[in-house]
Amino acid sequence: MGSVTSGPRRRPLWRDPARWERNRWVRLFAPALLYLLIRQVGLWVVQWMAGRNRISVTGALTSWDGQWYLSISASGYDKVPVSLVDAFGRRGEETPLAFFPGYPMLVRAVGELPGVGLVAAAFAVNVVAGVVCAYGLVRLGERIGGSWRCGMVLLALFAVSPMSVVLSMTYSEALFCALAVWTLLWLIDREWLLAALGCATAGLVRPTSAALVAAVCLAALVAVIRGRDGWRPWVTLLLAPAGLLGYLTWVGSRTGRWDGWLALQARGWDSQFDGGLATVRFSLDVLSSARSVLEVATVWIIVLTLVLFALGLHHRLPWPLMVYSAGVMFLSIGSNGLMNSKARLLVPAITLLLPAAVLLARRRPGTMVTVLGLLLLFGSWFGAYSITAWPYAI
Numbered sequence: 001m002g003s004v005t006s007g008p009r010r011r012p013l014w015r016d017p018a019r020w021e022r023n024r025w026v027r028l029f030a031p032a033l034l035y036l037l038i039r040q041v042g043l044w045v046v047q048w049m050a051g052r053n054r055i056s057v058t059g060a061l062t063s064w065d066g067q068w069y070l071s072i073s074a075s076g077y078d079k080v081p082v083s084l085v086d087a088f089g090r091r092g093e094e095t096p097l098a099f100f101p102g103y104p105m106l107v108r109a110v111g112e113l114p115g116v117g118l119v120a121a122a123f124a125v126n127v128v129a130g131v132v133c134a135y136g137l138v139r140l141g142e143r144i145g146g147s148w149r150c151g152m153v154l155l156a157l158f159a160v161s162p163m164s165v166v167l168s169m170t171y172s173e174a175l176f177c178a179l180a181v182w183t184l185l186w187l188i189d190r191e192w193l194l195a196a197l198g199c200a201t202a203g204l205v206r207p208t209s210a211a212l213v214a215a216v217c218l219a220a221l222v223a224v225i226r227g228r229d230g231w232r233p234w235v236t237l238l239l240a241p242a243g244l245l246g247y248l249t250w251v252g253s254r255t256g257r258w259d260g261w262l263a264l265q266a267r268g269w270d271s272q273f274d275g276g277l278a279t280v281r282f283s284l285d286v287l288s289s290a291r292s293v294l295e296v297a298t299v300w301i302i303v304l305t306l307v308l309f310a311l312g313l314h315h316r317l318p319w320p321l322m323v324y325s326a327g328v329m330f331l332s333i334g335s336n337g338l339m340n341s342k343a344r345l346l347v348p349a350i351t352l353l354l355p356a357a358v359l360l361a362r363r364r365p366g367t368m369v370t371v372l373g374l375l376l377l378f379g380s381w382f383g384a385y386s387i388t389a390w391p392y393a394i
Helices: 017-022 024-052 057-061 065-075 102-111 118-145 148-159 164-168 173-188 192-202 209-225 232-239 242-255 260-269 277-289 293-314 319-333 339-345 350-361 365-388
Strands: none
Touching (some): 024 057, 024 118, 024 164, 065 102, 102 173, 118 148, 118 164, 118 173, 118 350, 148 164, 148 350, 164 365, 173 192, 173 350, 192 232, 192 242, 209 232, 209 242, 209 319, 242 260, 293 319, 293 339, 293 350, 293 365, 319 339
């Protein structure tokens, strides 16, 4: 009898990237695993550098604004310890109002679960929010870049960004980024009511939500003018800014002036919009004197941000995404205040990473992994340096 021959043998799964992308279990679990792995690498570097600098890892991850958020979670706005002060070492009854309530109130709710302390609750909120953001990023990259691989690269670029360490700190960035990416997805898909709800919720988390409000409301206004989607864009116009305007109005009533929150920022952190003049002066001064690694790196991060925005325009990304990107850039680069915080304030500019994700996803797997690996090393070191060796606020 002749031998029976089989068809061509399939390559093992680990040697076939295309099969990885088609595997439903990989698609289900890979975003969470990749995000958590990258953040764990960052935490290992934080642990190493904290030991070298003789400080507590928990202390580093709960420093600066993290202490404000934890204190508001524990006691509310009226009972924050007087030891917490603004950038000038001053403290008034209204100073805590500079911090938005969404994140600390969620941390407080989780912290009321049996056996869960506030610090553990804050870390848990950030882990869950980061994972939720990860799945949104994969979907956004797949939607814009046309492939699941592009979505995974977008997720990786976000997780390895220079100040991604803040996603593991008791800060509000992780929660805001999760709300922002899903709101933008719903906006692109014209899921108006979900986009409005996500935007309104984000408005209670960070002032950066002003960029999200601008993108959502402009898109809704265009839909109204063009007569699309019936009554839903009208509701979106009313609901989307509700969270941000509601909190700013409440702060105004507490401070006795309509611009109370802006006044708190100006008085306590010297943060005012000047069109970017202070940022330009800071950048030129730092590049000419090279006083510190963090400041020089911050300037180049700002330059890279502008390049990424130009690439977004060149690739003609959906205009609501570009409006959001421009808004985040304006809120960060366009104001004075603590210049060392610029890199952190740009973390929510997720959409700026889309052109880079598209280009990198088209490269060979080896090239893609090498680039992301190098970025992971730099981002992990830079973030750890900023909270363990750099002595000032970020």
